[in-house]
Amino acid sequence: MMTTVQTASKKKGRKIGKSWTIHLFPIPALIIYGLFVLYPILAALSYSFYSFNGFSRESFVGFDNFVTLFTTEPYGSMFINAFKHNVLYFGLQMVAMNGLAFILAFIIYKKVKGAEFFKIAFFLPRLLSVIVVGFLWKLILNPNFGTLNILLGRLGLEELQRAWLGDPNTALVSIILVNCWFGLGFGVLIFLAGFQSIPGELIEAARLDGAKGMTMLRKIYLPLMVPSIMIMTVLTFIQSFEAFELVYAMQGSMGEPYYSTDTLAVFFYRLAFGSSTSGSSDALGVGSALAAVLFFFILICTMIFLKFTNKKEVEM
């Protein structure tokens, strides 16, 4: 923005006064952005340095909240527990959602019959509200009335029937797979756009050179798809570490059962706003500290990702 304005003013010479006023135009937008985006973020960060009594802010305590978060039980072990779940969330989504989305996008790209229909069909869940998705799958996964267990019973697979959301061994994986179902269509769209932007001449040239099958995929498609893959990785990473809605909709703010579906964002909600069952909480300061940690963790990891991508692109 700056550079274009400056070059424009250089060309026109004397109109410096007029060009200066141009800088005033973003101000309304900046005020709105500052008030509703920057200020809340910064306020939350500042809260992490104060102690709280209910909702009233008490005294400045420096880094005490951060120390409490990592060293005081039960916060410390809850943090590690939730963090592990976020990592699993990310890993499983990368494999199950993005892996499948990549394959599906490739098939659609190859123009199978009904490609347009599949593209829409995969994207359809994305149009539902997350709360609706959570409610829907809660019904499907219900142990005694749910479709999934009834279906398994009909197929004679009774030994596979279980309380999917009540068993700590399957609860988190169930939720992550529901999230994959929800997000699959978006991945397909991004990857499909990536495939379609590969120049046709390049593929033709590779064909003429005798490349086919896996060689084609490894040497041509995959390297050219790196930008799309990186975008999806970064987006999935951010989404995984902010995972909240589905867990809250399906398991409540306690990460039930027995904290087996707890994530950092759910943990934050519980700290800052109290759980739905236990009433008020005094831990707004510790909660803000957790939010700050989460924010900087995502920021730094995303920057490392981006740096890595840029390098990759240069190498090619």
Place this chain on the structure above:
Amino acid sequence: MRKMTRYLILFLFAMLVTIVLAACSDSGDETATDAKDGNSEKEVTSSEEKVEEKVKLTIGSWRTEDGPKYEKVIALFNETNPNIQVEFSPTKNTEYNTILNTALQAGEGPDIFHLRPYAAGLKLADAGFVEPISDIDGLDQYSENYLAASKGADGEQYGVPLNISSTQFFYNKKIFADQGLEVPATWDEFIEVNEKLLDAGITPIAMGTKEGWLLSLTHGIVGSGVLDGNVFADKLVTGETDFSDPAFVESIEAMNDLKKYFPANSEGLGMDDIRTIFAMEQAAMFPLGSWEIPVVSELNPDLDFGFFPMPSKNGNQSVTTWVDGSFAINAKSKNIEAAKTFLEFLTTKEFGELFVDEFKMISAIPGITSDDELLGELSKTVESSSTPYYWVVNFVSGDPTTKTVLETELQGMYLGEVTPAEVAQKVQGNAEISFEPFK
């Protein structure tokens, strides 16, 4: 990339500056609100002069669903007090605490508000946001236990108790009659009933362990059976005994032993599931609160169900009760006298009768009967033989609260992750930090 790092540093610096600024500006705000307080005091004196004219009161509450019912309450109040205009303006249950706290801190908020019971509400009283009302008429009729829900640390009364919640086992009368079962009068008979139902191929207890609050609630009921009603509870709240008591561990073990009477996959069942199971007559008993009576009846109007107070080993029987809410006056209200008149009205028999009829809840006022047979019987039992629900009354402080720890650990126990002894140990560990008599 280097550009990016530079932006990041700039961004972080900007953040730092704003944090410092935010810290400074907030101290400025405090003096501003102080000045505002001064103004409102002036307004109080000027409005008191006009008290003979029409006064307007607002009531804050978390019961958004009760709007039409409160209109009837206000109409009854206006029959005797035509000069006081009352408006009921509730806020969504989950946001009520936040909105009320923020308003009170700014020196605003409704004149009269619904006070959460015990520690959560008393926090507001101890912080000076609530007007003491020990001098109003009609308080002496309430039992000490109910007044305690809104009695401050300074011994002043801050709220008029409104309704009582009670938890107990509901049972399906038809299933009991078909199986030739009697309502149990001792703990051993209770277990016997469960065994007979199990043998007959009927799920004895509609209960799920997916939602933690159902577990503390069930312990409130079952615990009063194992721990002989008030005997343990009385010693517990004075600090005479604690959760390391073998009797308490036994009550947790009893909870664990009940699992075989729960429906299949009980670890995955929540509130809606177990209510449906009981209402659709797929289970014989249902451990839950008085507030479920209208909900279950609506789900299956043909269901013939009753309740029984939990019998103990010695044959004592009790339902588990606590005050669900009280009404209190905002200390910054401009119409404190009018508000006190309204609170006095809330202690009258006329209000109590209207309340029970309209709200289908148990009134805290003694001697109020109901046309609804089940609710009427329950009200009588609440008055004659009840045990305080100490998880809600005494153990809701700390972070996480002792009640939450109990819920989570019981859930772990049902999943086979912890033993009953460990549950008791963890609950005790938490209570030692947050419960005054244990310190």
